[in-house]
Amino acid sequence: MATFKEFLRVAEITVKDKTSGKRMKEIRQILLKHHAMSGLTPEKAVAILEDLGPTYVKIGQIASNRSDLLPKGYCDAFEKLRADVPPMPFDTVIERIEASLDAPWQAAFSSIAKEPLGSASIAQVHKATTHDGTVVAVKVRRPGIAQQMAEDITLMKHLLALAEFSNIAPNGLVLTADDLVSELERTTAEEVDFSIELENLKRFHEEIEDQRGVTSPLPFPEYSSDSMLVMEFVSGTLLDDKSALEAQGKDLAAIGERLAQSYVTQVVDDGFFHADPHPGNIVINDGGIVWIDLGMTGSLTANERAIVSKVFRGVATGDPYALKDALLSLAKADGPVDHSMLLEQMSTMLASYASTDLSDINIGTAFVDVIEILRTQNLTLPPSFTMLARGFLTLEGVLTDIAPSINIVDIVSVHVKKQMKTLSYIEGKAQDLLLNAAESAEAMTTLPTQLSHTLDMLDRGQLKVSMDMDLPRDIKGAIYQVASLLALSLISAGLFVGSSIVCTTPMQPQIFGVPLLGALGYLGAFVLGVYVIVRAVSIRHRQVNDEKIR
Missing domain, CATH: 1.20.58 (Methane Monooxygenase Hydroxylase; Chain G, domain 1)
Structure with missing residues (x-):
């Protein structure tokens, strides 16, 4: 039976839900068109999401990074989702630019190209020139998209609340969908607010400044707002145009090496990484590698970076105990956990790598295998970790195509060892050692008192011991x-x-x-x-x- 709390939740969302019945009718027609009730395959799910529109496409893109919640087949299919849509009329683009500037577009730019560089579900990008001759890319948010996505999310929350209230769906399914919708609400709020991507561009540009031959577009905050983002225009060839790069005489192996070094540096050293490193987001020019489209980034705290390093070492050394301890310090339990079974599953997985040369281990695949195991034990990892796993998987696919001799495990090992020799790492280890020593000393001083109190309680009959033995x-x-x-x-x-x-x-x-x-x-x-x-x-x-x- 539904609880009063669940009833209040339904009532609250119902009051907030201003979505008309027209949208529900559209969704029902799309589901009927694809015969969704007769069974769902990954390919059919992709087609349904594309027809449902930008909010649902974004759900698929987010779900592709959540292999801890969804089967691998669906994640792989959702990864192919692209939000390319017909472009906005140029007049609409000009209106959006002038609304953002609160002035005629000529106040900031001397010219704006009519043909877009790209057109996606949330925004459209045009090439422009400032009055000082700087060539820039202007990213303009589509009108009404923020409101449309907010209404779709409210509708989803309403349906989930009703499902939970009426008990028409399994609890596990409701929790999984609820988790995805919560993440969708957070990420779409960030993606439709270009001021957040502006900060990502600034931080990313500063973080990779020391990387030789690697850069990212420089943002222009003075022209940007929450609905318009102006950044440095990047010329060059996308990494997915392999034939063009070969025609230009580019050394693909050197590009692959530099690309892998850059990504591992972002993860292990900086803790701030590009979360969607597919070839369409990587430009190659005479200056080297340019990371573009910072709408989706991942962030790791110093503690999470240390744990990720432990996970790397656990996989590389085949130590299931270290791997299990590291993952449990990150994971959140959504149900009962069989620790002995978890350890056995980790051992079995690592045993499958035992006969494999270290240089042949695929980090992305190993991470996805780990996430699949955790999912069977009702354990979920932070979104940043699952984004990292999919990021490595995507990057290793890129390297397989352009530089198959490059192995990320070797590069990660070098970075982890180098990190262990830094002064900050040694200081952290020394602090941990001193803290553990202090805690042990304190425990030793209180041990006689605790033992005396225990014996007194036993003597007075205040101490009880209960045992539950399940014998044949x-x-x-x-x-x-x-x-x-x-x-x-x-x-x-x-x-x-x-x-x-x-x-x-x-x-x-x-x-x-x-x-x-x-x-x-x-x-x-x-x-x-x-x-x-x-x-x-x-x-x-x-x-x-x-x-x-x-």
Whole structure:
């Protein structure tokens, strides 16, 4: 039965839901068109999401990074989703630019190209020139897209609340969908607000500034707003145009090496990385590699980076205990966890890599395998970690195409070892050592007091110990038999001692000069003694012959 809290949640979302019935009708028609009720395949799910529009395309793109929640087949299919749509009319683009500037477009630009560089579900990009001659890319948000996506998300939350209230869907499915919708709400709020991508561009540009031959577009905050982003225009060839790069005489192996080094530096050293490193987001020019489209980034805290390094080491060294401990410090449990089974699954997975050369291990695949194992144990990882796993998987696919001899495991190992030699790492280890020593010393000083208190409680009968032993039925039966024989033996001995005492008295009546009560006691002791002996011999016989003890 639904709880009052669930009822209030439905009521609250219902009040906030201003979505018309027209949208629900559209969704129903699309689902009927693809025969969704007759079964769902990854390919059919992709087609449905594309027809449902930008909000649902974004769900698929997010879901492709959540292999801890969805099967790998669906994640792989959703990864192919692209949000390319017909371009906005140029007049609409100009209106959006002038609304953002709160002035005529000529106040900021001397010219704007009519043909777009790209057109996606959320925004459209045009080439422009500032008055000082700087060539820039202007990213303009589509009108009404933020409101449309917010309404779609509210509709999803409404449907989920109703499903939970009416118990028409399994709890696990509701929790999974709810998790995806919550992440969708967070990421779309960031993607439609270009001021967030502006900060990503600034931070990313600063982080990779020391990387030789690697850069990213420089943002122009003075022209940007939450609905328009102006950044440096990047010329060059996209990495997915391999034939053009070869025609230009580019060394693809050198590009692959530099690309892998850059990505591992972002993850291990900086903790701020490009979360969608597919070839369409990487430009190659005479300056080297240019990372573009920073709408989706991942961030790792110093603690998370240390744990990720432990995960790398656990996979590389084949240590299931280290891998399990590192992952459990990151994961969140959404249900019961079988720790012994989890350890066995980790051991089995690592054993499959044991016969593989270290240079042949695929980090992205290993991470996805780990996430799949955690999903079977009701464990989920932070979105940043799953984004990282999919990022490595995507990047290794790129390297396989352009530089198959490059292996990320080797590069990661070098970075992790280098990180272990830095002053900050040594200081952190020293602090951990001092902290552990202080905690151990404090525990040692309190141990005698705690032991004394425990003994006092035991002496006063205030200490209780409870045990729950789940023993097989045969063992329980044998224990009961032994206990029964021991009890009968004690009774027999008691009767014998008691009868002997009675026989020393002149108690009446007597038989053959012996008190009758004493004689009966001797008889009972004799009968019980014989029974105990016979029963003990019988149990021993059955035990020797592996027969069931009854």
